[in-house]
Amino acid sequence: MEEQSAGQEAGIEELIENVSELPTLPSVVTRITAMTSNPQTNAADIGKLISNDPSLSSKILRLVNSAYYGFPRKITSVTKAIVLLGFNKVKNIALSASVVEAFKGSGKPPEFDFYKFWEHSVAVGIAAEVVAKHYSPKSIDDAFVGGLLHDVGKVVIASFMPEASSIFELAKENRTTFSKAAEEILGMHEGEVGARLSEHWNFPEVLVHPIRYTVRPQGTRQMRDVLACIHLGDILVSALGMTAAGDYAMPLIDWGVWDDLKLDEESIEQLCAETLVGFHNAQAFLELAS
């Protein structure tokens, strides 16, 4: 792993091992992930698998029929949704819906607002997708789901680590980011915790990597396309007022990302405007957390 000492890796492992009751994702999600990477899988196979889980099916159909996707006619079957959206999009929706469900009910300190956490996550997913549309179209799907899940480490810390309240208090007292406060108290930021959890859930590396490096993109040269979209999306969303839970300061843009994307006033303004429009249509995603 780039820029991570053996000592730090051991620290993360110990932290994760000490967390009892790490949530598991429904087995259907693991099977969907496996099937979508099999070239012989067809839409009907995945549709049948998802349809056997009524709760997941209804979530997927509600999202697919929302203003965000803007289909002119109502989609009534998961198989049809897969044909229209593609495997990746439906897989990503299933994954995200399951992650939210896994953490919705877990106890969290009063300082952690779960709805605000999910609102920020949805906004970053949308912003990252907007950035990808302009700069890296092949990364659109990965950018969207990576944005949705980039802060999953934060909810692990909030739900399962005794240091959580101290981290939130320190961030508030010092008017700084959750990441800086977590590094001071835990010796690592939430990206490292989130990455380890997503490995535990057997997420593909294309999801694990951005979760680990969104906070510090300068720590890696791999998957820069997806990472840049999510990192920039995170900052734009914070600037637009949908601040991350536990943040009392702005995260700072990595200059490498700025240079790679050749950003300027006009492009930033356009990305912000399109993110606001996208978020306006994303109510169905926010409702996953209610």
Added chain:
Amino acid sequence: MALVSLDNVTVGSILAAPIEDSLGRILINAGEPLTEQLVAVLKKRGYVEVDIRPQPSPHSAEAMEERVAGQMASSVQFDSDVLRLKQAVGERFHNVSEKNSRMQTIRVMAQKALINRIAQQKGLA
């Protein structure tokens, strides 16, 4: 604030301090732009230099904000929701140095996008 000779001052520069006569009466208020006629009158009256508000560097956040504000109708600029929004954005960026030009660009452009959205929703622009 900068003292500039009337021989070198740029027409259109903004006065940083009022110009007073020998009896302390204000001839020209602070904040007024210097026209060609005003420069000529001041020279005739024996003034040698004036206190001018420094021009923001064209690439500074301040210049960006002025430029963006200049593109908006006054009904938008002084709407109470817009003013509150600017305050909120400024507060969010409390940890960002003025010298961080990239983050300042993000601040000004995010603010502009939010203001445009309010203006559209209210039919102000």
